[in-house]
Amino acid sequence: MRRVPPSDPRDDARRAPAARGSLARFFRRRTAVAGGVITATFLAVTLLGMWVTPYPPAAADYNQTLAPPSLAHPMGTDDFGRDILSRLMAGARYSLGMGLSAVTLGAAVGSLWGVASAFHGGFFDNVSMRAADILFAFPGILLAIAIVAVLGPGLTNVVIAVGVFSIPTFARLVRGPALAAMGQEYVEAARAVGAGGARIMLRHLVPVALPPIIVYFTLRIGTAILTASALSFLGLGVQPPTPEWGAMLAAGRLFINVAPQLVIAPGVTISLAVLGFNLLGDGLRDALDPRLRV
Amino acid sequence: MLRFLGRRLWQIVPILFGVSLGAFAFLHAIPGDPARLLAGPDATLAEVQAVQARLGLDRPLPVQYGYFVRNAVVGDFGRSYRSGDPVSRVLAEHAGPTLELSVISTALAVVAGMTLGTLQAVRRNTLPDYCSTVLSVAGISTPSFFLGLVLIYVFSVNLHWLPTGGMTQLQSVVLPGITLASASAAVIARFTRSSLLEVLGEDFVRTARAKGVTERRVLVRHTLRNALIPVVTLVGLEFGFLLGGAIVVETVFSWPGLGWLLVQSIDFRDYPVLTAEILLFSVEFLAINLIVDVLYAALDPRVVYR
Numbered sequence: 001m002r003r004v005p006p007s008d009p010r011d012d013a014r015r016a017p018a019a020r021g022s023l024a025r026f027f028r029r030r031t032a033v034a035g036g037v038i039t040a041t042f043l044a045v046t047l048l049g050m051w052v053t054p055y056p057p058a059a060a061d062y063n064q065t066l067a068p069p070s071l072a073h074p075m076g077t078d079d080f081g082r083d084i085l086s087r088l089m090a091g092a093r094y095s096l097g098m099g100l101s102a103v104t105l106g107a108a109v110g111s112l113w114g115v116a117s118a119f120h121g122g123f124f125d126n127v128s129m130r131a132a133d134i135l136f137a138f139p140g141i142l143l144a145i146a147i148v149a150v151l152g153p154g155l156t157n158v159v160i161a162v163g164v165f166s167i168p169t170f171a172r173l174v175r176g177p178a179l180a181a182m183g184q185e186y187v188e189a190a191r192a193v194g195a196g197g198a199r200i201m202l203r204h205l206v207p208v209a210l211p212p213i214i215v216y217f218t219l220r221i222g223t224a225i226l227t228a229s230a231l232s233f234l235g236l237g238v239q240p241p242t243p244e245w246g247a248m249l250a251a252g253r254l255f256i257n258v259a260p261q262l263v264i265a266p267g268v269t270i271s272l273a274v275l276g277f278n279l280l281g282d283g284l285r286d287a288l289d290p291r292l293r294v
Numbered sequence: 295m296l297r298f299l300g301r302r303l304w305q306i307v308p309i310l311f312g313v314s315l316g317a318f319a320f321l322h323a324i325p326g327d328p329a330r331l332l333a334g335p336d337a338t339l340a341e342v343q344a345v346q347a348r349l350g351l352d353r354p355l356p357v358q359y360g361y362f363v364r365n366a367v368v369g370d371f372g373r374s375y376r377s378g379d380p381v382s383r384v385l386a387e388h389a390g391p392t393l394e395l396s397v398i399s400t401a402l403a404v405v406a407g408m409t410l411g412t413l414q415a416v417r418r419n420t421l422p423d424y425c426s427t428v429l430s431v432a433g434i435s436t437p438s439f440f441l442g443l444v445l446i447y448v449f450s451v452n453l454h455w456l457p458t459g460g461m462t463q464l465q466s467v468v469l470p471g472i473t474l475a476s477a478s479a480a481v482i483a484r485f486t487r488s489s490l491l492e493v494l495g496e497d498f499v500r501t502a503r504a505k506g507v508t509e510r511r512v513l514v515r516h517t518l519r520n521a522l523i524p525v526v527t528l529v530g531l532e533f534g535f536l537l538g539g540a541i542v543v544e545t546v547f548s549w550p551g552l553g554w555l556l557v558q559s560i561d562f563r564d565y566p567v568l569t570a571e572i573l574l575f576s577v578e579f580l581a582i583n584l585i586v587d588v589l590y591a592a593l594d595p596r597v598v599y600r
Binding site: 131133222226234235236249250256260266274275 | 316320432437438443534541542545556557561568572
């Protein structure tokens with residue numbers, strides 16, 4: 001759980017004075033566009049990797065073990081002679097998928113929690129926010145490790161473990177704007193025409209909090225990918241032979257002396273993916289919600 | 295000030311209660327019966343029940359929780375399944391290395407981060423600003439285990455300058471220290487930059503410049519002091535993360551600290567140690583949060599204690 005301070009939006013305001021709409025603001029930032037391009041490329045390669053890879057990702061070739069990068073194998077081969085590029089492409093669905101699903105889980109549960117807390121108010125609000133504080137008191141990766149220790153390793157359990165520690169942040173993020181909206185006349189009007197609690201919460205309160213949710217969602221994916229791959233690296237997450245990037249890096253560690261590409265290729269891939277989401281998230285924040293500090 | 299402290303301490307009580315409940319639930323949620331584990335694989339039912347009675351596991355859950363809290367308060371977490379030593383002694387043995395690593399890397403992160411951040415703010419929108427901004431985003435995005443392995447590859451495997459791991463000599467701390475500091479340094483740099491830029495736009499800075507104060511003096515006397523208040527908060531929180539978050543880095547470098555111990559305890563299913571560690575990290579995190587709050591109030595005269 002890292003708090004990334006915002007870059008100063010005034011930097012760009014100075015260069016181009018009249019900003020028209022969020023979209024224009026987003027596209028004026030070169031780093032934001034770069035983040036978007038990196039993220040889109042990764043998503044495209046992930047989709048591609050589900051159907052085609054240069055070699056079958058699990059195919060061993062014992063004549064070609066630990067081969068350095070070459071034309072036939074652009075990123076070299078591992079200790080079983082498996083093509084590293086193919087494995088990275090095939091593994092993208094695990095590494096990115098876990099990050100995306102974990103944050104989706106955290107955002108869904110956290111938003112519902114926050115909006116319910118704001119809607120009901122009073123004692124319930126008090127208790128539920130204290131509960132969020134308790135969840136907040138556990139440092140992120142520690143909470144994830146504890147959950148995985150209880151549930152056991154594996155893809156689904158990592159998603160739950162990483163997702164849980166996003167919940168309190170989303171709850172707080174949604175509660176504020178929702179609480180402010182509760183005092184607005186349109187909510188009163190909705191109530192007057194007989195809208196139920198669920199309808200008011202989902203149709204009238206959640207949309208108010210949508211900009212910070214979107215921004216934080218994107219920023220959080222990078223952290224989630226890092227945490228999930230760290231769990232796999234520690235042997236607590238996705239297990240080999242699944243070509244998850246953190247697990248690949250952990251397995252390649254033993255060969256760092258003779259074949260550094262086994263560490264460098266997955267490491268650079270993780271860093272680039274996280275970088276893409278972080279830049280995109282920063283750009284979205286400046287475009288949608290410049291004052292947000294998370 | 296005292297009332298403020300008292301209030302903040304009082305607010306921690308329900309959180310501590312929840313945390314202890316969480317740790318207790320964790321101890322009971324983990325698969326496997328600890329009595330059976332302790333009694334050994336060939337134990338008879340009577341033997342297992344004897345162990346259960348000795349550990350108090352045959353009592354109702356609320357009673358067990360009461361014992362758990364009472365023992366936790368006096369620092370008694372039972373004995374490690376792995377070594378048989380009291381858990382408190384095991385933790386004490388590994389706390390030193392973690393503290394050493396956290397202090398060194400926090401110092402590194404503060405110096406590097408604030409220097410970089412100040413440079414970025416003063417030379418805004420120039421090449422040095424862009425370069426160090428890219429550097430700090432990259433620092434946040436690189437997984438610590440990858441950076442650690444790259445440093446090992448360059449400085450240990452190829453150059454033979456520094457040891458690959460362990461805590462055998464004085465230089466052992468260099469690589470894990472840098473690895474742990476890098477992400478924090480990046481966060482501190484970005485925060486310092488935006489905080490400085492905010493203060494540089496204030497009226498009193500313009501006034502100082504208008505009355506002819508030198509730029510260096512404006513920066514040091516008028517700007518930095520004010521800009522660093524929020525940075526202090528961040529440094530405190532980062533220190534808390536480093537204390538607890540050294541898990542991955544300690545594992546990469548086989549640094550015999552609390553994080554390394556945590557991963558070992560999971561591998562060995564050493565649940566008493568694991569529970570104590572979770573509790574310890576959370577309490578520590580809460581304590582640091584409190585200290586940061588107090589420090590923040592003490593540094594910024596505009597903060598009113600309520």
